[in-house]
Amino acid sequence: MKREAYFPEVVKQALSNIPPGSWMSAVPEGCIRLNSGYPAANLVPSTELKEATDRLLTEEQDLPLHYIGSPRIDQLKTQLIERMNERKMEVQEDEVLVTSGACQAIDLIARILLDENAFIIVESPTYMEALEIFQNYTKNIITIPIDADGLDTKQLEGILIERTKKEEPLPKLLYTIPTFQNPTGTTLSFARREKLIKLAKEYDFLILEDDAYGELAFGESPTTLKSLDEEDRVFYVGSLSKIVAPGMRIGWIAAHSEWIEALFWFKKDLEHPFAQSVMSAYLEKVNLAHRSVLLTEKYEEKAVILYEALIHFMPEGVKWYRPEGGYFMWIEVPGVDTTAMLAKAKKAGVAYVPGQYFFLHQDEGKSFLRLSFSYASKEEIKKGIEILSHVVAEEINK
Numbered sequence: 001m002k003r004e005a006y007f008p009e010v011v012k013q014a015l016s017n018i019p020p021g022s023w024m025s026a027v028p029e030g031c032i033r034l035n036s037g038y039p040a041a042n043l044v045p046s047t048e049l050k051e052a053t054d055r056l057l058t059e060e061q062d063l064p065l066h067y068i069g070s071p072r073i074d075q076l077k078t079q080l081i082e083r084m085n086e087r088k089m090e091v092q093e094d095e096v097l098v099t100s101g102a103c104q105a106i107d108l109i110a111r112i113l114l115d116e117n118a119f120i121i122v123e124s125p126t127y128m129e130a131l132e133i134f135q136n137y138t139k140n141i142i143t144i145p146i147d148a149d150g151l152d153t154k155q156l157e158g159i160l161i162e163r164t165k166k167e168e169p170l171p172k173l174l175y176t177i178p179t180f181q182n183p184t185g186t187t188l189s190f191a192r193r194e195k196l197i198k199l200a201k202e203y204d205f206l207i208l209e210d211d212a213y214g215e216l217a218f219g220e221s222p223t224t225l226k227s228l229d230e231e232d233r234v235f236y237v238g239s240l241s242k243i244v245a246p247g248m249r250i251g252w253i254a255a256h257s258e259w260i261e262a263l264f265w266f267k268k269d270l271e272h273p274f275a276q277s278v279m280s281a282y283l284e285k286v287n288l289a290h291r292s293v294l295l296t297e298k299y300e301e302k303a304v305i306l307y308e309a310l311i312h313f314m315p316e317g318v319k320w321y322r323p324e325g326g327y328f329m330w331i332e333v334p335g336v337d338t339t340a341m342l343a344k345a346k347k348a349g350v351a352y353v354p355g356q357y358f359f360l361h362q363d364e365g366k367s368f369l370r371l372s373f374s375y376a377s378k379e380e381i382k383k384g385i386e387i388l389s390h391v392v393a394e395e396i397n398k
């Protein structure tokens with residue numbers, strides 16, 4: 001049987017891309033994990049989630065274990081809306097859809113907007129799972145570089161002008177992580193946020209704002225694109241993975257009710273009602289605003305340790321941005337192939353994610369690597385950077 005023949009063209013095309021998750025290499029026992037974009041183990045609220053589960057099942061018995069049943073599923077939506085309102089994003093009940101994590105949200109948005117003829121714009125570099133998702137729908141991906149102030153809106157405008165002049169198709173959707181970006185840790189400046197919204201109006205495209213790290217601001221929280229959006233062009237995507245627990249897979253989309261209706265069409269009941277009920281019970285006792293303050297204090301301490309260790313140990317020529325929140329730092333090691341270097345680094349005792357996976361054109365990422373300060377302990381971060389710096393120095397001097 002020729003199984004391949006059964007696949008439609010778009011699926012054949014998707015299957016020819018690099019397999020999902022190839023960026024997640026095996027990490028030997030004892031190796032310091034500066035690759036993992038996970039919350040720190042001691043910051044995952046397992047005791048509180050256990051208490052919430054007990055309370056939920058005591059109060060509701062079997063109800064949350066059915067397809068639909070627990071009133072806490074609706075309550076979760078209300079809790080998320082309340083938090084969005086606190087963050088100056090005015091949304092109503094019919095403008096929110098709870099999903100199985102931000103990734104399902106991104107996939108659903110791609111599903112209702114993209115076909116093989118559609119054009120999409122992404123940042124370069126960008127979140128590799130989002131790239132994987134978009135590549136499942138279209139080959140027409142336009143990349144715009146990032147600098148210290150986030151997405152380069154001047155280049156974006158240049159491309160839009162050029163495409164209009166040449167009568168080439170304009171993008172339908174732009175995907176951005178404006179706040180504490182994965183992988184660069186950069187944040188889109190306020191002026192660029194305003195410019196981006198203006199360009200979206202002018203060139204008639206929609207914006208997918210992925211705010212997975214938005215609650216983790218070391219200083220003031222940047223204004224979201226959603227709160228600047230007067231024409232309902234923004235699909236805001238949130239996640240509780242980075243501030244509560246990724247295994248719960250709780251994310252959501254906030255967008256105009258007509259978009260939400262279309263998204264619901266395809267999401268149907270493909271979700272985890274039990275996880276949603278537990279999360280809602282957990283949020284009855286935990287104030288998200290307070291929790292995000294507590295988390296950012298902890299993550300900022302780690303970010304400072306990583307930053308100072310880089311200054312102290314890294315050889316000259318290596319470059320990075322100072323993050324203002326989130327989980328990551330992005331390092332440039334000019335002239336070094338970070339994919340090839342990874343085996344040596346792991347052997348020496350430290351793991352990172354090679355830059356290539358965050359680029360559509362992987363060659364562009366060869367001399368970059370992503371470090372995460374969220375998961376490893378402070379001692380491990382310092383030690384890890386000391387080890388990595390030796391490996392980098394060896395490569396530079398080769």
Ligand SMILES: Cc1ncc(COP(=O)(O)O)c(C=O)c1O
Nearest residue numbers: 101102103127182212239241251
């Ligand atoms: C930018 C970005 N968006 C979304 C996600 C995934 O979120 P979720 O676990 O809610 O699917 C991540 C996780 O690493 C991320 O970095």
